[in-house]
Amino acid sequence: MIPSQRDANKAQADKERLILAAEAYSNGLLPAAQGTAARMQQDAQAYKAQVTAVAEGQASRFSQLEGAYAQAPEVTRRRLYMDAIETVLARAHKVIIDGHAGNNLVYLPIDKLLEKSVNREQESGTEGAGSGKDSTDQVTVEGSRSRGER
16 A cells, blocks of 8 residues: 555646646746737837828828929929939939930830849749849939939
8 A cells, every 4th residue: 555655646746846847837828918918009100000000191291292292393394303303213223414415315224124133033933032122223313413403
């Protein structure tokens, strides 16, 4: 009977030890999960505030643009066109040189464009869809007017 008594005591001790280990694991896991949940909620609230602020800013800009258009439609239309062209040309692969005689020379480096497109295809094939690289295209404009000189 003594060996069976020892086995029973050992089983009871193992049971208590495992219960304490499970409680310790639970006590360590629960606060970490609560912290993660709180951080996710804060991130969501920050994102909501950011999106709301951007939307309100765009709505405000549109309202101002509407007022400007009501006062001077042609000027506003021309300004919108110039801003759009400036945005498009900022991303273009062109070099535009403004000549004094009014002749503009437009250089379009097709060979370099083809090389870039081949390189991009190769990179996207090896890196996957989410490479995270941000390629910026530049435009060199010599002798042209700056933004404030329109």
